[in-house]
Amino acid sequence: MRWIAPIESLGRACLNGLAETGEILLLLVQAFLWLLRPPWRLRLIFKQMEFVGIKSINVVILTGAFTGAVFALQSYHGFSLFGAESLVGSTVALALxxxxxxxxxxxxxxxxxxxxxxxxxxxxxxxxxxxxxxxMAVNPVQYLVLPRILASIIMLPVLTIVADYVGIVGGYIVGVHLLGINAGIFVAKIIEYMEISDISMGLIKAAFFGLILSLVGCYKGFYTHGGAEGVGRATTEAVVLASVLILAFDYVLTAIMF
Amino acid sequence: MDNIIELIDIHKSFGKQKVLDGLSLAVPRGQTTVIIGRSGGGKSVVLKHMIGLIKPDRGQVLVGGQDITQMDDRELNQVRKSFGMLFQDAALFDSMNVGDNVAFPLREHTRLSEKEIKRAVAEKLALVGLTGAEEKLPSQLSGGMRKRAGLARAIALEPEIILYDEPTTGLDPLLTDAINRLIKDTQERLKITAVVISHDLAGAYRIAHNIAMLYQGRIIASGSPDGLRQNQDPVVQQFIHGRAEGPIEVL
Incomplete structure (x- = not known):
């Protein structure tokens, strides 16, 4: 029955995917059920907030600044073709x-x-x-998983605000000081075109992505098997799966919200 | 005799591999029971059934007369508080120093003040010969010290039962002897029940009141160390004399 092998492996891949989705969601449900029951481990949540939030600030600032800068540069070249350089500021701000x-x-x-x-x-x-x-009669989902998820949901919107701000500053520096756009127009166009919902929707996304990255990271870690090699595999899979899910849900959320 | 733990007709498979096949075992209260058997033969699986880390496919696990396989999380946690367990590599939390590791069960399950906890931690560390090691990190400890720190954590709540998962594997002969003595002392001093998994027979004879031998997913012999030595089952004889030839296929 050689012809059936590809169908078999396709079926198995689908089943594995479904099983994994189910397990991830079950972990989420378990974690949130623990939210209703004491003890609430504030100390662990704060520790994770420090780890996820404070210690990521440098990376986020660098990412935001260069993204804003390069975006200003690119959009300037595009807009200058039809004399709309004044829109660079609002474009950078909205995109960010x-x-x-x-x-x-x-x-x-x-x-x-x-x-x-x-x-x-x-x-x-x-x-x-x-x-x-x-x-020792301590539930690891409550002790290890829940604090990480909560900390990520809280801290990623905060980090996103930092990235937004630094990115716009980066765009401003490139646009105004390097490319010579009028500073007043740059800022005025941002204020004119940007609404508070642009920022808040972005922050809702960030909270949702925070849930994804922590849930996937915890899930892959929590169900690791196979020694040091297994840990390496779990780490790689966590990054790949979380990144893909973030990009996919970005589309879904954007389609729903905007 | 009063049995604190009873495993009755336990069946357990992982995937297609049958690990326990109708295993029954009784652990008498206040004594040391050693389970011997081949590496990879499911000894750790037996131990993990006793504390509900693994649920059997079929069978009962009675702890103090109650079937823990039927319990929900909350009831199981109550039962677990009467256990201490020393894991194979001690399983110390490597994000915490030794003192915090030993204090962990106390902080979780008692209302002791930090001062009292500090005193209790120092006392437990003294019992295992690690006085003053509170500030050390698990990564700074040798294998033997890690096991002793793990034991200090296991006895922190003064449990009724301590489970030891291969406490002497990978240690040199002197440390093996020291750990065996520690197990014996702990059992005698605290009047607790101990279940030890081992393939170190010399140690087993020294510390055990009872020895049970696990083979092909069942307990094929159990009794006093002397009784085991006189057991005429060729499988038991082959194992206790450490011969490669016999009914057990070695390779």
Missing amino acids: TRELGPVLTCLMVTGRAGSAMAAELGTMRVTEQVDALYV
Whole structure:
């Protein structure tokens, strides 16, 4: 039955995908059920907020600044073809707040913190530290997973605000100081075209992406098996899966919200 | 005799591999029971059934007469508080220092003040010969010290039962002896029940009140160390004399 093999493997891939989706959602449900029950581990949540948020600031500032700068540069060249250089400011600001701010911030944090979550939980799994939590009557979902998810949902919008702001400043520096756009017009056009909903929708996206990157990172780590190699695999898979999901849900959320 | 843990007709498979095949075992209260058997033969799986880390496909696990396989999380956690477990590589939390590791169960499950916790931690560390090691990180400890720190954490809540998963594997003979002595002392001093998994027979004879041998997913012999030595089952004889030839296929 050689002809059936490809169909078989396609079917298996689909089933695996479905099973994984189910497991990820179950982990999410478990984590949020723990939200209703004490103890609430504020100290752990703050620790994760520091790790996900404060320690990502440098990366986010650099990403935001260069993105804003290059965006100003590119759009200037485009707009100057028909004499609309005055729109550079608003273009940069809109692109950053609606798309690039949340998406790039979350992708960078996925690489930094999502991978670290998978590696840390994966190591804890393969060295039986997760079992040790169970044995000591502490639920690892509540102790390890929930604080990471909450911290990410809270901190990614904050980081996105930083990226938005720094990005617009980067665009301003390039647009006004390098390309000679009038500073007043640059700012006035931003104010004219940008609405508060552009920013808030971007932040909602960021919160949602924060959920994705932490949930996927924790899921891959939590169900790691196979020693050091398994930890490496979990880390890679977490980054790839979270990044793809962020980009896919970016489309979905944009289609729904704007 | 009063059995604190009873495994009754446990079946467990992982995928297609049958690991436990109708295993039954009783652990008497206040004594040390050693489970011996081949590497990869499912000894750790037996231990993990006792504390609900693994649920059997079929069978009952009675702890203090209650079937823990039927319990929900909350009830199971109550039962788990009467256990301490020493994992194979100690499973210390490597994000915390030794003192915080030992204090962890106390902080989670007691209302002791930090001062009392500090005193309890120092006392437990002294019991395992690690006085003053509170500030060290697990990564700075040798294998033997990690196991001792793990034991200090396992006895922190003064449990009724301690499970040891291969406590002496990978240690040199002197440390093996020291750990065995520690297991024996702990059991005698705290009057607890100990279940030890091992393939170190010399150690087993020294610390055990009872020895049970696991083979092909069942307990094929159990009894006092002397009883085991006199057991005429060729499988048991082959194992305790460490011969490559016999009914057990080695390679």
